[in-house]
Amino acid sequence: xxxxxxxxxxxxxxxxxxxxxxxxxxxxxxxxxxxxxxxxxxxxxxxxxxxxxxxxxxxxxxxxxxxxxxxxxxxxxxxxxxxxxxxxxxxxxxxxxxxxxxxxxxxxxxxxxxxxxxxxxxxxxxxxxxxxxxxxxxxxxxxxxxxxxxxxxxxxxxxxxxxxxxxxxxxxxxxxxxxxxxxxxxxxxxxxxxxxxxxxxxxxxxxxxxxxxxxxxxxxxxxxxxxxxxxxxxxxxxxxxxxxxxxxxxxxxxxxxxxxxxxxxxxxxxxxxxxxxxxxxxxxxxxxxxxxxxxxxxxxxxxxxxxxxxxxxxxxxxxxxxxxxxxxxxxxxxxxxxxxxxxxxxxxxxxxxxxxxxxxxxxxxxxxxxxxxxxxxxxxxxxxxxxxxxxxxxxxxxxx
Ligand code: FEO
Numbered sequence: 566x567x568x569x570x571x572x573x574x575x576x577x578x579x580x581x582x583x584x585x586x587x588x589x590x591x592x593x594x595x596x597x598x599x600x601x602x603x604x605x606x607x608x609x610x611x612x613x614x615x616x617x618x619x620x621x622x623x624x625x626x627x628x629x630x631x632x633x634x635x636x637x638x639x640x641x642x643x644x645x646x647x648x649x650x651x652x653x654x655x656x657x658x659x660x661x662x663x664x665x666x667x668x669x670x671x672x673x674x675x676x677x678x679x680x681x682x683x684x685x686x687x688x689x690x691x692x693x694x695x696x697x698x699x700x701x702x703x704x705x706x707x708x709x710x711x712x713x714x715x716x717x718x719x720x721x722x723x724x725x726x727x728x729x730x731x732x733x734x735x736x737x738x739x740x741x742x743x744x745x746x747x748x749x750x751x752x753x754x755x756x757x758x759x760x761x762x763x764x765x766x767x768x769x770x771x772x773x774x775x776x777x778x779x780x781x782x783x784x785x786x787x788x789x790x791x792x793x794x795x796x797x798x799x800x801x802x803x804x805x806x807x808x809x810x811x812x813x814x815x816x817x818x819x820x821x822x823x824x825x826x827x828x829x830x831x832x833x834x835x836x837x838x839x840x841x842x843x844x845x846x847x848x849x850x851x852x853x854x855x856x857x858x859x860x861x862x863x864x865x866x867x868x869x870x871x872x873x874x875x876x877x878x879x880x881x882x883x884x885x886x887x888x889x890x891x892x893x894x895x896x897x898x899x900x901x902x903x904x905x906x907x908x909x910x911x912x913x914x915x916x917x918x919x920x921x922x923x924x925x926x927x928x929x930x931x932x933x934x935x936x937x938x939x940x941x942x943x944x945x946x947x948x949x950x951x952x953x954x955x956x957x958x959x960x961x962x963x964x965x
Pocket of ligand 1: 645650713793
């Protein structure tokens with residue numbers, strides 16, 4: 566059933582939400598689902614900005630058909646060629662054979678890689694800063710490479726100040742009727758997913774995100790229309806500030822995250838002692854996770870959120886426990902940097918996890934290690950409490 570929505574008299578939301586998918590990109594759990602946003606502008610010429618994932622293609626195609634109400638589609642802008650947004654391009658070209666597909670040279674190359682229809686006869690290739698007028702509306706294409714693929718661009722409509730921002734300013738989470746961030750309690754209901762989305766999807770490319778934010782700062786933006794999650798029309802600066810913090814690899818908050826792996830509970834026990842000692846010293850905003858229990862995408866996001874991180878792992882097959890190793894590998898892959906960190910290791914015979922964790926952290930940029938590392942042999946013993954107190958005091962000092 567068509568279910569398109571009016572944003573203005575001539576700008577329509579034609580996307581849809583998926584609450585069935587378990588793993589976004591077949592890796593990130595999305596308990597709250599995800600929306601695939603698409604926008605249709607009914608000007609003298611009609612212009613569709615991006616398509617959707619195939620999972621919601623039925624709703625999307627009904628929306629486009631209903632919203633066009635018999636008009637032909639003149640343009641399809643492809644801001645991003647990842648399949649969660651480009652899966653329906655071939656179907657759109659089939660249904661609207663006169664459509665011009667607007668993209669840059671890399672976009673068109675990727676369309677050729679994904680599809681075998683004749684894109685050359687539909688292609689309208691734009692360069693950075695080019696403008697396309699559809700009547701009242703005038704779309705300027707601003708390239709945003711690596712936010713989050715190399716071909717990504719955003720489109721700014723100078724008629725109404727709308728920024729069609731591709732993946733930027735997107736979030737996990739399906740829409741529930743309301744289209745706008747100000748219609749939800751975004752900070753309470755969405756921010757954790759927005760952070761997890763940004764860090765895990767785009768987090769590696771902070772430099773490119775900062776460059777795009779600087780370009781966007783020059784535009785008189787009235788509304789941000791991303792490809793996932795709600796649209797921003799109020800408090801835009803607040804969300805841009807969050808992006809700037811994440812993209813600059815600065816902690817969002819002073820706070821302590823303790824992440825441990827524990828096979829039989831002894832490393833967990835030691836970390837509970839550490840958390841209590843920190844709390845006794847007045848440390849607040851402490852968060853604890855078992856790396857085997859909590860998805861690594863959440864752990865990566867929490868590490869980006871807070872300023873001081875404790876990593877604790879038993880030695881397992883003479884290596885770091887696999888879940889902890891996965892976390893450290895993911896942090897490196899996402900360019901994690903600029904944090905205070907402490908390492909704890911456990912082992913019953915040959916301890917090696919601590920040295921290996923330290924090496925992995927040393928390979929990341931500006932990780933300030935809180936030393937000396939505490940090594941536990943099987944279980945924490947009373948004669949190690951002094952060392953725990955010393956580390957707790959040093960952790961507290963990082964949070965001042
Ligand atoms: Fe939502 Fe990079 O795709």
